[in-house]
Amino acid sequence: MAPTKTAGKDVYSVILPTFNERQNLPIITWLLNRTFTEQNIDWELVIVDDGSPDGTQDVAAQLVKLYAPHVQLQTRTGKLGLGTAYVHGLQFAKGNYIIIMDADFSHHPKFIPQMIAKQKAGNYDIVTGTRYAGDGGVYGWDLRRKLTSKGANIFADTLLRPGVSDLTGSFRLYKREVLEKLFQSTDIRGFTMQMALAVTAKSQGFSIAEVPISFVDRVYGDSKLGGEEIVEYAKGVLQLWWST
Numbered sequence: 001m002a003p004t005k006t007a008g009k010d011v012y013s014v015i016l017p018t019f020n021e022r023q024n025l026p027i028i029t030w031l032l033n034r035t036f037t038e039q040n041i042d043w044e045l046v047i048v049d050d051g052s053p054d055g056t057q058d059v060a061a062q063l064v065k066l067y068a069p070h071v072q073l074q075t076r077t078g079k080l081g082l083g084t085a086y087v088h089g090l091q092f093a094k095g096n097y098i099i100i101m102d103a104d105f106s107h108h109p110k111f112i113p114q115m116i117a118k119q120k121a122g123n124y125d126i127v128t129g130t131r132y133a134g135d136g137g138v139y140g141w142d143l144r145r146k147l148t149s150k151g152a153n154i155f156a157d158t159l160l161r162p163g164v165s166d167l168t169g170s171f172r173l174y175k176r177e178v179l180e181k182l183f184q185s186t187d188i189r190g191f192t193m194q195m196a197l198a199v200t201a202k203s204q205g206f207s208i209a210e211v212p213i214s215f216v217d218r219v220y221g222d223s224k225l226g227g228e229e230i231v232e233y234a235k236g237v238l239q240l241w242w243s244t
Contacts, residue, residue, distance in 0.1 A: 003095060009042050011042045011043065011044065011094060011096055012043045012095050012098075012116070013045075013046055013095030013097070013098050014043065014044070014101065015085075015089035015099070017049075017082050017085035018048065018103050019050045021056050021103040022055045024104050024105060025047070025063065025103055026059060028104075029071065032045055039113050041113075041116070042095075044071070044094055046074060047071065047072070048076065048086075048089040050081075051077050051078050057073065076088065082170075090183070097119075097173060098173070098174045099115075099174075100174070102170060102171070106215050107215070108214065111211060115127045115129065115173045122209055124209040125201065125206040125207045126172060126174050126206060126208045126209070127172065127208070128169055128172045128198070128209075128211075129166070129210070129211055129212075129215075130164075130166035130210040130211065130213065131166050131169060131215045132165045133212055164198050165210060167194070169194065170194045171213060178201070181204070
């Protein structure tokens with residue numbers, strides 16, 4: 001879908017992949033609506049649900065009506081993965097700026113105005129939230145999870161030198177045309193997609209800025225991160241290192 005502007009104003013499309021987020025979705029949608037409304041920012045929410053068996057789609061359908069015309073639901077059959085969900089959602093997004101984030105409150109919408117201001121100040125192509133710079137931080141994780149995340153970033157940074165402090169972070173603001181080019185330039189769509197997009201952006205000369213965020217572990221539901229994802233991440237780092 002071609003990007004649109006309302007009376008010359010920028011439009012920000014939030015792409016929100018969901019799988020079993022019935023409890024989280026109403027609250028994150030309310031927070032997004034409040035944040036954008038208070039800041040007088042034109043916005044929309046594109047929910048991409050992978051056939052959640054917990055009733056997420058029923059809740060999303062109610063939110064579409066409640067927050068019309070700001071919310072749309074795009075459904076897929078089966079759990080097809082986070083990366084392809086972003087690609088799918090982009091097809092339906094109307095905004096000239098795209099925000100990607102998680103639905104489980106680990107990414108609080110209160111940081112979005114800071115990310116937008118940062119982007120405007122330097123006309124950056126990408127602004128990424130970082131847990132590992134400035135006053136950013138992680139809350140609610142045990143020591144093992146913190147060490148896994150920090151170690152993954154150090155491992156990738158050592159091999160790839162991306163110039164980004166939080167390479168695995170998935171709270172980002174993109175110029176739409178930049179994200180479209182990045183999707184065309186990399187075929188990595190799994191758990192390592194965020195890393196691949198950052199590395200590819202650097203290699204293509206796109207500018208990236210960072211905004212410190214507080215990352216809070218999910219309130220409801222279970223984490224999607226498991227042993228298979230960690231192995232996939234390591235393979236992805238080595239694949240990117242070999243190809244750059």
